[in-house]
Structure formats: structure tokens, C-alpha cells
Amino acid sequence: MMTSAAVYGGWVFPQISTRLCTRCAIFARPNGVSFRHRKRFFLTTNCVSDMAVTIASDHSYGNKEVISVTPHIYDYLLTNVREPPILRELREETASMRGSQMQVSPDQAQLLAMLVQILGAKRCIEVGVYTGYSSLAVALVLPESGVLVACERDKNSLEVAKRYYDRAGVSHKVDARHGLAADTLNSMIENGEGCSYDFAFVDAEKRMYQDYFELLLQLVRVGGLIVIDNVLWHGRVADPLVIDKKTESIRSFNKALVDDERVSISMVPIGDGMTICRKR
Template sequence: MSTRTLGLDTNLYEYLLSVSLREPEILAQLRQETAQHPMGRMQIAPEQGQFMALLVKLLGAKKTLEVGVFTGYSSLVVALALPPEGKIVACDHSEEFTAIARRYWQQAGVADKIELHMAPALETLDRLLAAGEAATFDFAFIDADKSNYDHYYERSLQLVRPGGLIAIDNVLWSGRVADPQVQDNRTTKIRAFNEKLLQDQRVTLSLVPIGDGLTLALKN
């Protein structure tokens, strides 16, 4: 995991932020608080958040899905990019992490846009499908346990509409996916997932080397 784009030295990374990052103060505050958390490395990079907000606006998204909330940076950045009637269905099971998220959603005035489901994400996704919500989402962001990435992807692919976009985080996994000596379970799962998506003709694919690697899968 990485809280900044891989492969850039410090000077170049700081320059990138200095000429491109337009981070609202509420997001900066959340990012700074999360950096002090023992699990702060799970935070997405600010430039990735801004990129996701741009994608949401390009799509004209009104209904989005998030699998894995953590302290709420990604959901907050998406909520701020959505129109007033926009909605996020967010999946997480940690009361500790999402308590921080809820506090910032309230401060930013977007809590009414975010419907948080506190349950294992697969259960929530299956309930959405059973409730007839297939092909009703414009955008989905997956950033949760890597062992279930394929399951989250398959359900998200059903839930997003044709022309909708799925974004999947951590697909470069701090570079470990490219090291054949690394064979732990999470790394091998991400490798297999990346290889599957390369062959998946149901989507138009791009892996963007921003943050810790962000795969974009546009549903055909």
C-alpha cells in the first residue's frame, strides 16, 4: 500500500502536488488525521482522490458504490464531486474506522449523500442485487480486502450500468506484484486478478500508475 504515487522521487512528487492538487481543507484535515492512525498507510493518495473526482464528474455520475470506506477520504472526495441529488452506497464493517469517516462527512455537509452499510461487503452487494439494483450505478470504487477482489469486481460489474466505471485500488501493490519472489496470498491474489482483467472482454481496461495503481474498467 502507498499513500502517494509510486516511482516518483520526493522532489518530483512534491512538484506534482504543487501544480495540480486542489484539495479542499476538509479533505486535507482528514488526510492528516488518518496519517497519524496506525493503519494510515491504507489511505489513498490525494492526487488519486482528485483523479477519481474528475472521473465521477466526467461520467455525470449520480449513484456510486464504494467497497471499503476506512476513514472516509475516498467517499468524501466522491461525495463532494457528486451533484446535490447524488448518492453513495458505502460498504464497511469497522465501527472504529467509519466513526472517523462519519465525523468528516458531517463536517463537510455530505452525510445525507452517503448510505453506509455496516456488514461484510459481499452480503451488502448481494442484497443490492437481490433488491433489483443491477445496472443502476454509474461508478464503483473497490478498496477492501484483496482476497475478495474478484468477488467484489464480479458483483460490481453487475451493479454498474453499461458505460459505468469500476475503479480498483492497490493493483500495483507497492511493486510486489512484479517481483516473482513474492508469493504471499494477497500478492498472488492481486496478480491473478490483474491477469483476469486483461482478458475480460466485458470491459474496456486501463491500469493507471497513480497512487498504488488504479485499474479502470469501463463496462461495455
């Protein structure tokens, strides 16, 4: 049995035993398989040093091997992330603040920035800014004529983000909006900005995910991307015994996305789980 805790995306997970953490279990499941069928799905974990490799014993899953993210592996991952100095400074300052676990991890931010670059995005939206790590990562790769509408309800957090936008020289690309994100998105739709955005990232109130998604579908163009964070919710979504409102909301949202023909989707186990939706 491993005695260390797994740290990933700013969250600390309990020690990993031979039962494996639910984060990795969901990675091994195909879309549409009910978690209530978990008795038919067996996992075994082999520990080598401080690394755990889990194998799905059900042959219908192809004996899939999944690496559990341990502190050793996560440290290695971070050493292979290209993190600009300004982002590292923001991450380190945020680490001392209340709610620092809300900040996305460097590997997540790197993925978001790459998606924006691949898409050739010029107009972006972020719902839930906190201190601005992810929005700064996106703004840094936007063209000079690009714009990122950054929605945040906490004024103090937004002030930190704006300070770093200034320091990074990207303030002219960021339209920081203080207030409820739903109000901001509705006003953008009313202002005739529908289908004019290329990319959106959501990391805000979990019980509002479906509402944010519906609003963003009106604002993002066909072929554009909507990325939603925390869809694995620390593994709680995979545990049928967890029935708090936030967890239930994310479960319902994930299920709705699987059935939503308006988008193509890919759920990836990075950070606390992210789903990438491409509008059809």
C-alpha cells in the first residue's frame, strides 16, 4: 500500500491503496456506462516505488493500464511544463491566499493556451477568473487584436488578476467584468454578440454549469470550443453515495453532455477533470 497522498491540480487526495482513486477509475470507463454497474468492473493496482499502475481486469476494457498521479509523477509533470515567469509568480502569490485550491494547475493552463493557439482563437470568454492564472495564460497567446472577456464575481480576486494583466502587458486584450457571470453573458447576447466567440472556459459555480453552458452555446461560433473544469469533482461524481447538490449537478451536467448532439465532447482526466466541447 502506498502511504503518500496524491497532489494534482491543487487538490490533495487520500493515500492510494489497491482500490485506486475514483479519478483513475473514471478514466478507464467508456462514456455512457452507469456507475451503478461498478460491481462488474474490477481494478487492481501494482505499486512500484511511489508509482501506481492500475489495470482494468475486465477484458472488454482491453486491460487498460492507468497511471495514478502520485507526488513523484506530478513533480515530474510540472518540470516538463513551460510556465512563463509571470505565471509562476502569480501561482506563488495565489498559493498564500484563501481559496488557492481554485487556481488551475500549470499543466491545465498549458493545455488551455494550446487549444486557443490550435483553434486560432481571437475572441475568448472565461467564466470564473479567481486570481487570473488561466485567463493570463490564454491572454498571453492571443494575438494583439484578440480579446478575452473575463467574468468574476469576487472583486478582490479580480483586482489581483488585473494587476498581473498589467504586469504581463496584456491588459488591452482582457475585458474584465465584475459581477455575476450569467448576467454578463446574457448582456453579451442581448448586445448582438451571439456566435462571435471562438473559445470559452468555465471554472465557476458548479450548480450553474448547465446554465453557463446554454448561454455560451449562444455566444460561441460553430466549430468553437467550450471547456468545462472540475467535471470529475475530486472523484465524487463516481461515488453513488455522494449526493450533495454540487456533485449531483455535475453528474447531471456530464450526463446531459453525453446526450447533447449539439456538441462533440472529450472528457480528459487532467487537473480535476476537464470536458472539451466542440460546437457543431
